[in-house]
Amino acid sequence: MSQRVQGVISRAKGAPVELTTIVVPDPGPGEAVVRVQACGVCHTDLHYREGGINDEYPFLLGHEAAGVVESVGEGVVNVRPGDYVVLNWRAVCGECRACRRGRPQYCFDTHNATQRMTLEDGTELSPALGIGAFAEKTLVAAGQCTKVDPEASPAAAGLLGCGVMAGIGAAVNTGGVTRGDSVAVIGCGGVGCAAVAGARLAGANRIIAVDLEDRKLEQARGFGATHTVNASAADPVEAIRELTGGFGADVVIDAVGLPSTYEQAFYARDLAGTVVLVGVPTPEMRLELPLLDVFGRGGALKSSWYGDCLPSRDFPMLVDLHLQGRLDLGAFVSEEIGLGDIEEAFVRMERGDVLRSVVRL
The missing domain is CATH 3.40.50.720 (NAD(P)-binding Rossmann-like Domain)
Structure with a gap:
C-alpha cells in the first residue's frame, strides 16, 4: 500500500521550495523504498529549482542521502529490508557496451525507479537525479542502494552520494x-x-x-x-x-x-x-x-563525471576509511538542519558560508 510522507518540492523555476505531502508507492520489480535518515544540500538541487537541469516540474529535491531499506520489490537481491545504504544516482545496467567491457563505472544506460512518486492530487514528481531524498521516504531502483557499514553517521556517509564522491x-x-x-x-x-x-x-x-x-x-x-x-x-x-x-x-x-x-x-x-x-x-x-x-x-x-566512481566498490571502501580515521567525512558537515530549513540553506550555500548543510530526519 502506498505511503504518505513529508517531502520538499520545487513547483516552478525560481520559486521557494515547499514542504508538502508526497505519495510513495510500494516498490515494484527491481525497486526499493528507503527510509531517509540524512540528505545533504547540494548545488545540483539549487540548479533543479532554477531550471538549470530541465523543466520537468515539480521536482522532489535531494539526492545526497543515507538511510535504511524499508521494503523491496520482486527480483531484488542486492539489498533487503533493514540494510543501511547510501543512495547513488547511477545504478549500472550491466549490459551496455561499457559494462560488457568491464568498465561499469562508465555505464551508458544507468537507470532509476520505473514508478513515480506523486503529490496527493496525483501529479507526478521528478526526483532529483532519480532519487528525491528531501523526504522521509523515497522510491529508487534497488541498484541505487549501496550497503555500507552502519557504524558510519548518516550525515557523513550520505555525502558520498554526490559531491564528496565527485x-x-x-x-x-x-x-x-x-x-x-x-x-x-x-x-x-x-x-x-x-x-x-x-x-x-x-x-x-x-x-x-x-x-x-x-x-x-x-x-x-x-x-x-x-x-x-x-x-x-x-x-x-x-x-x-x-x-x-x-x-x-x-x-x-x-x-x-x-x-x-x-x-x-x-x-x-x-x-x-x-x-x-x-x-x-x-x-x-x-x-x-x-x-x-x-x-x-x-x-x-x-x-x-561523479568522480568516475563505481558505488558498489567505492562507497564501502570510503566509509571504511572514514571509520578507520583516515578520511574525515564528518568534516564536510557544516550544519544539520530540518526539512523546513532548505530554502535558507540554499542562501548560505550560495554565499559560501558552508561546505554542506545536511538535513537530518
Missing part, C-alpha cells in the same frame, strides 16, 4: 593521483576540498589549494593541502609552477568549471601532466586554446 573520485579515479605526485586543486568548496582529501589519500606529496577566499583555503588545509594560493592576490599558474620547481603540477583539478579556471589548470600542469574538469560548466560557456599547445604539452585532458 571530488575524491576526480583525484583518485579520474586523475590517477599516486604516491609522490604533485596536485593542484582550483576551487575549494565542497568538491574541491574532497579532491584535496582524495589526493592526500592517494599519497600525493604536494597538494596546492587555489581559491579567492582565505577562509576556503584554510578549510582546504584541514583536508590535507600542503600549500595554498589566493588567486585574488597572485597569478595561480605562476604560483603553482613556483611551488613545483618551475614545472607545474602532475595533476591539476578544476573544481570550478569556468573557461578561465580551466585555462589556468591547463597551463599550471607539468608537461605530460593531467587536467581534470570536475566543476560543472553552463551550456553557453566556450573555451579557446591554441591547438599547438594542446599538442605540444602532451598529457591528458579529462572530465570527471
Whole structure:
C-alpha cells in the first residue's frame, strides 16, 4: 500500500521550495523504498529549482542521502529490508557496451525507479537525479542502494552520494593521483576540498589549494593541502609552477568549471601532466586554446563525471576509511538542519558560508 510522507518540492523555476505531502508507492520489480535518515544540500538541487537541469516540474529535491531499506520489490537481491545504504544516482545496467567491457563505472544506460512518486492530487514528481531524498521516504531502483557499514553517521556517509564522491573520485579515479605526485586543486568548496582529501589519500606529496577566499583555503588545509594560493592576490599558474620547481603540477583539478579556471589548470600542469574538469560548466560557456599547445604539452585532458566512481566498490571502501580515521567525512558537515530549513540553506550555500548543510530526519 502506498505511503504518505513529508517531502520538499520545487513547483516552478525560481520559486521557494515547499514542504508538502508526497505519495510513495510500494516498490515494484527491481525497486526499493528507503527510509531517509540524512540528505545533504547540494548545488545540483539549487540548479533543479532554477531550471538549470530541465523543466520537468515539480521536482522532489535531494539526492545526497543515507538511510535504511524499508521494503523491496520482486527480483531484488542486492539489498533487503533493514540494510543501511547510501543512495547513488547511477545504478549500472550491466549490459551496455561499457559494462560488457568491464568498465561499469562508465555505464551508458544507468537507470532509476520505473514508478513515480506523486503529490496527493496525483501529479507526478521528478526526483532529483532519480532519487528525491528531501523526504522521509523515497522510491529508487534497488541498484541505487549501496550497503555500507552502519557504524558510519548518516550525515557523513550520505555525502558520498554526490559531491564528496565527485571530488575524491576526480583525484583518485579520474586523475590517477599516486604516491609522490604533485596536485593542484582550483576551487575549494565542497568538491574541491574532497579532491584535496582524495589526493592526500592517494599519497600525493604536494597538494596546492587555489581559491579567492582565505577562509576556503584554510578549510582546504584541514583536508590535507600542503600549500595554498589566493588567486585574488597572485597569478595561480605562476604560483603553482613556483611551488613545483618551475614545472607545474602532475595533476591539476578544476573544481570550478569556468573557461578561465580551466585555462589556468591547463597551463599550471607539468608537461605530460593531467587536467581534470570536475566543476560543472553552463551550456553557453566556450573555451579557446591554441591547438599547438594542446599538442605540444602532451598529457591528458579529462572530465570527471561523479568522480568516475563505481558505488558498489567505492562507497564501502570510503566509509571504511572514514571509520578507520583516515578520511574525515564528518568534516564536510557544516550544519544539520530540518526539512523546513532548505530554502535558507540554499542562501548560505550560495554565499559560501558552508561546505554542506545536511538535513537530518
